[in-house]
Amino acid sequence: MARTVLLHVGTPKTGTSYLQDVLFRNRRTLANQGILYPADRFDAHFLAALDLMRLPWGGLEAEAVGAWDALAAKVRKHDGTAIISHEILATASRAQAGRALESLGHGDGAEVHVVLSVRDLVRQIPAEWQENVKHRHGLSYGAFLDQIRDPERATRIATWFWGVQELPDILNRWGHDLPPERIHLVTVPPRGGPPNLLWKRFSLAFGLDGVDLDLEAERANPSLGAPETALVRRINRAANRELNPADYRPLVRELLAHQTLSRRTGSPRLALPPDAHPWVSDVTSSWIAEIERRGYDVVGDLHDLVGEPPVREYADPDNPSEKLVAAAALDAIKALLLESARLRHNEERLERELLDTQLALERSYLRPTYRWREKLVRRLRGSSAGRGLLKVYRRARGRSSREA
Amino acid sequence: MSEDSPGVRRAWGWVAHLRAGGTTPWRDWSGAGEPHGRILPGAQQLELLRRLNEAGEAAPELATRVLEASAPGRGRPDLELEGAVPPLAFGPRPVDPAGLPDDELLRVAAGLLAEDVHAAGRREPQQPATRRWWRRGRYRLAGDVVLTGPVRADLLRQGRPPGGRGASVLVLGTDLATMYVHAWTARSLSVGAPGWREWLDPHVRRGTLPVRIDLARIARSWSDRVGAERVHIVLDPAELPRLVGVRRPLATPVPLSADATDLARRVGQALGLLAVPTEKRALLRETLRPRLAALPGPELVLPPEHRERVHERATHLRDALLRAGYPVHGDPDSLLPVDRAGAPEPSDAGVLALALRLLLEKKN
Numbered sequence: 021m022a023r024t025v026l027l028h029v030g031t032p033k034t035g036t037s038y039l040q041d042v043l044f045r046n047r048r049t050l051a052n053q054g055i056l057y058p059a060d061r062f063d064a065h066f067l068a069a070l071d072l073m074r075l076p077w078g079g080l081e082a083e084a085v086g087a088w089d090a091l092a093a094k095v096r097k098h099d100g101t102a103i104i105s106h107e108i109l110a111t112a113s114r115a116q117a118g119r120a121l122e123s124l125g126h127g128d129g130a131e132v133h134v135v136l137s138v139r140d141l142v143r144q145i146p147a148e149w150q151e152n153v154k155h156r157h158g159l160s161y162g163a164f165l166d167q168i169r170d171p172e173r174a175t176r177i178a179t180w181f182w183g184v185q186e187l188p189d190i191l192n193r194w195g196h197d198l199p200p201e202r203i204h205l206v207t208v209p210p211r212g213g214p215p216n217l218l219w220k221r222f223s224l225a226f227g228l229d230g231v232d233l234d235l236e237a238e239r240a241n242p243s244l245g246a247p248e249t250a251l252v253r254r255i256n257r258a259a260n261r262e263l264n265p266a267d268y269r270p271l272v273r274e275l276l277a278h279q280t281l282s283r284r285t286g287s288p289r290l291a292l293p294p295d296a297h298p299w300v301s302d303v304t305s306s307w308i309a310e311i312e313r314r315g316y317d318v319v320g321d322l323h324d325l326v327g328e329p330p331v332r333e334y335a336d337p338d339n340p341s342e343k344l345v346a347a348a349a350l351d352a353i354k355a356l357l358l359e360s361a362r363l364r365h366n367e368e369r370l371e372r373e374l375l376d377t378q379l380a381l382e383r384s385y386l387r388p389t390y391r392w393r394e395k396l397v398r399r400l401r402g403s404s405a406g407r408g409l410l411k412v413y414r415r416a417r418g419r420s421s422r423e424a
Numbered sequence: 425m426s427e428d429s430p431g432v433r434r435a436w437g438w439v440a441h442l443r444a445g446g447t448t449p450w451r452d453w454s455g456a457g458e459p460h461g462r463i464l465p466g467a468q469q470l471e472l473l474r475r476l477n478e479a480g481e482a483a484p485e486l487a488t489r490v491l492e493a494s495a496p497g498r499g500r501p502d503l504e505l506e507g508a509v510p511p512l513a514f515g516p517r518p519v520d521p522a523g524l525p526d527d528e529l530l531r532v533a534a535g536l537l538a539e540d541v542h543a544a545g546r547r548e549p550q551q552p553a554t555r556r557w558w559r560r561g562r563y564r565l566a567g568d569v570v571l572t573g574p575v576r577a578d579l580l581r582q583g584r585p586p587g588g589r590g591a592s593v594l595v596l597g598t599d600l601a602t603m604y605v606h607a608w609t610a611r612s613l614s615v616g617a618p619g620w621r622e623w624l625d626p627h628v629r630r631g632t633l634p635v636r637i638d639l640a641r642i643a644r645s646w647s648d649r650v651g652a653e654r655v656h657i658v659l660d661p662a663e664l665p666r667l668v669g670v671r672r673p674l675a676t677p678v679p680l681s682a683d684a685t686d687l688a689r690r691v692g693q694a695l696g697l698l699a700v701p702t703e704k705r706a707l708l709r710e711t712l713r714p715r716l717a718a719l720p721g722p723e724l725v726l727p728p729e730h731r732e733r734v735h736e737r738a739t740h741l742r743d744a745l746l747r748a749g750y751p752v753h754g755d756p757d758s759l760l761p762v763d764r765a766g767a768p769e770p771s772d773a774g775v776l777a778l779a780l781r782l783l784l785e786k787k788n
Contacts, residue, residue: 074496074697075497081696081697082696113494113502115502173500179499179501182516183501186514188514188515192515197462310513
C-alpha cells in the first residue's frame with residue numbers, strides 16, 4: 021500500500037506536459053528515492069484517466085480499457101510515495117473522483133493528496149480556444165467566448181471549458197472527501213518571471229526537492245500567435261471534410277502547428293479581448309476569495325491568478341491581419357513542401373528496394389532447378405494421384421501454407 | 425454538498441423515496457430524510473431512477489447502480505437539484521430534474537446498458553458445419569453488410585464457407601435509401617457513428633456514398649482482381665440460393681427499429697471504454713442486437729427532403745453498374761429509392777423508453 025499518493029488532476033495548459041515528461045523520463049531515478057511514477061508509456065496516465073471517466077477520445081479509448089484499475093493496483097502495491105498526473109482528471113465527476121480516491125487507498129491507509137496547478141484565466145481562455153482549434157474545431161474566437169460566457173453552459177465547449185477550468189468546482193469534486201491541508205494549489209507565475217520558477221513550485225508540491233532529475237524537456241505543448249491560430253482554423257474549415265483524423269494529427273497539429281507555426285516569432289500574441297477583462301476579473305476575484313476561505317495549501321501566490329492587464333494592441337484572430345496570415349501560410353506551405361519532398365525521397369527509395377527485391381526473386385525463378393520443380397508441380401496437379409502425392413510431400417516437409 | 429440543511433434533507437428524502445420505487449417528481453416532493461451516502465447523486469441519475477420506477481419495478485441493485493453511475497463521454501456534468509442547495513457561485517446551475525432533456529438521461533442509461541452487455545458476454549460461438557467441398561457454387565459476398573452478414577452466417581452453418589478457386593463475387597444491394605440506413609446501422613453496431621442526421625446529411629448534400637454501399641466501386645475493385653465476368657450484382661435476394669448452389673431460401677436481416685438502432689449506437693460508444701474493438705463489435709452484434717431486434721418500433725427511413733437527391737444518386741449508381749456490364753440479378757431499377765413507412769429519424773424519447781425497458785428486463 022502506497023503511504024502517500026500525490027494525485028495531480030489539472031488544470032490543462034499549466035506546464036503539465038513538461039512535468040509529466042520530466043517524471044516519465046526520470047522514473048528510475050525517482051524509484052531509487054522510493055517514488056513511484058507508474059507509467060510504461062508516456063500517455064499511461066492519460067489512458068487511465070479516459071478509463072476512469074469513460075471518455076471516448078477519437079478511438080484512443082480502445083487502448084484505455086482497464087487502464088485505471090491497473091494503475092491503481094500498481095499504486096496500492098507500492099510501499100512509498102506514488103505520483104499520478106493528468107490534466108483531464110480535472111473534469112471528473114464527484115462519483116468518479118470518489119472511485120479514484122478509494123481505488124488509490126483513501127480510507128484504507130493511504131494518505132492521498134490532490135494537487136491542482138492553476139493559471140490565470142487571462143491566459144487560459146485564449147489557450148483553451150487555441151487547443152480547440154488544434155483539435156480540428158472551426159469555431160471562431162468570438163463564438164467560443166460567447167459559449168463560455170453563457171450562464172447556461174449548455175454546449176460541449178462550455179461544459180468542457182468550465183469542467184477543467186473552474187477551480188472552486190474542480191476542488192469541490194476532488195476535495196469532497198479530503199481535509200484542506202491535503203489539497204495543494206500550484207500557481208503558474210506570471211509571464212516574464214524566472215524561467216524555472218514553475219518547476220520549483222512543482223518540485224516543492226511533489227516533494228522532489230533534492231532529487232537529481234534531468235529537467236531537459238522533450239515534450240511540450242507550444243502556443244501559437246493570433247495570425248497562426250487564425251490560419252489553422254481556416255485550414256480546419258477548408259480541409260476537415262477530406263482529411264482523416266489519423267492524418268490531421270501528424271500533418272496539421274504536429275507538422276504545421278507545433279513544428280512550424282509555433283516557431284514563428286514576432287507575431288501578435290493570442291490574448292483575451294480587452295472587453296472581456298472586467299468579467300474575467302470578477303470571476304477570478306470570487307475564486308481567490310473562495311480558495312482563501314477554504315484554507316488549501318497554496319504553492320506560489322494566489323494573486324498570480326489575477327493575470328496581466330489588457331494588451332495595448334489587441335490582435336483579433338477572427339479579423340486578423342491578412343498580411344500576417346499570408347506570411348504564416350507561406351511558412352506552412354514551405355513546411356508541407358519539405359515534408360512532401362522527404363516523403364517523395366522515401367517513396368523513391370522504397371521503390372528502388374522493391375525493384376531490387378523483384379529482380380532478386382526473378383533471378384531465383386530463372387534457375388533451372390526452379391523451372392524443373394515448377395514443371396513437376398504443374399504435372400502433379402493435373403491428376404488426383406499427383407495432388408495426393410503433393411499433399412503427402414507438403415505434410416512431410418511441414419509446410420503450413422497451401423496453394424491459393 | 426455535505427452541509428446539513430432543510431434542502432439537503434429534502435433531497436435525501438427524495439433519494440430514499442426513489443430507492444423505494446417512488447415516482448413523485450422532485451418539484452412535488454416535500455419529505456425529508458437522513459444522508460445515505462457519500463454524496464447526493466446527480467439530478468440526471470435521480471430522474472433516470474424515477475423514470476425507471478414509472479416504467480416498471482427497478483430492483484434495489486439496479487437503483488444503486490443508477491444512483492452511483494456517472495454519465496460516460498462528454499456532456500453536462502452531474503448536476504445539483506434546484507432547491508436542494510443554495511444558489512452556487514461556482515459550478516453548473518442546479519436544475520429541476522424533470523426539465524432535463526432525454527438525451528442527458530440517455531447518457532447515463534447507455535453507460536449502464538453497456539455494463540450489462542459487457543457483463544452478459546458473448547454468445548457461445550456456433551461450430552460451423554463440416555465443409556462440403558463437393559457442393560457447386562463457390563462464392564464470395566460483398567456489398568451492403570447488413571444484407572451479406574446473415575447470408576454468410578447461414579451458409580457457414582450449412583458448411584458452405586465463402587472463397588475457393590474461381591469463386592463468383594456476389595455484390596449484394598437493395599434500394600439506395602435502405603442502403604444508407606444499413607450503412608449507418610452497420611457503423612453503429614461496429615466502429616461507432618455520429619447521430620443519424622449528423623451522419624446522413626453531409627453524405628446526401630455532397631452526393632457521396634459510404635464505401636460499404638458504393639456497389640459500383642466495390643464491383644470495380646473485385647473486377648480488377650478476378651475479372652468482370654465473375655462479379656455479379658444481386659438485387660433480388662430470391663436469386664441468391666441459385667447463385668450459391670443451395671435449394672432453400674437464405675436468411676435475411678432481422679430489422680431494427682429506428683430507436684433501437686440509435687440505442688445500439690449510444691451503447692456502443694460507452695462500450696468502447698469497456699471492451700477492445702473486436703470484442704465490442706461482437707458484443708453489439710451477438711449480445712445486444714438480438715435483444716433490440718425483439719423490440720417493436722418503426723424502422724428508420726430516408727427523410728423526405730433527401731428523396732430527390734438520393735434518387736438522382738441511385739440513378740447514377742444503376743447506370744454505372746449497367747455500363748460496366750456486370751450480370752445483374754434482379755431489376756436494376758430496384759436500386760432507386762421507394763417510399764416506405766417508417767421513422768425519418770430516431771426520437772430521444774423513444775430511445776430512452778427502450779433503454780428503460782432493457783434496463784428493467786435485466787433483473788439483478
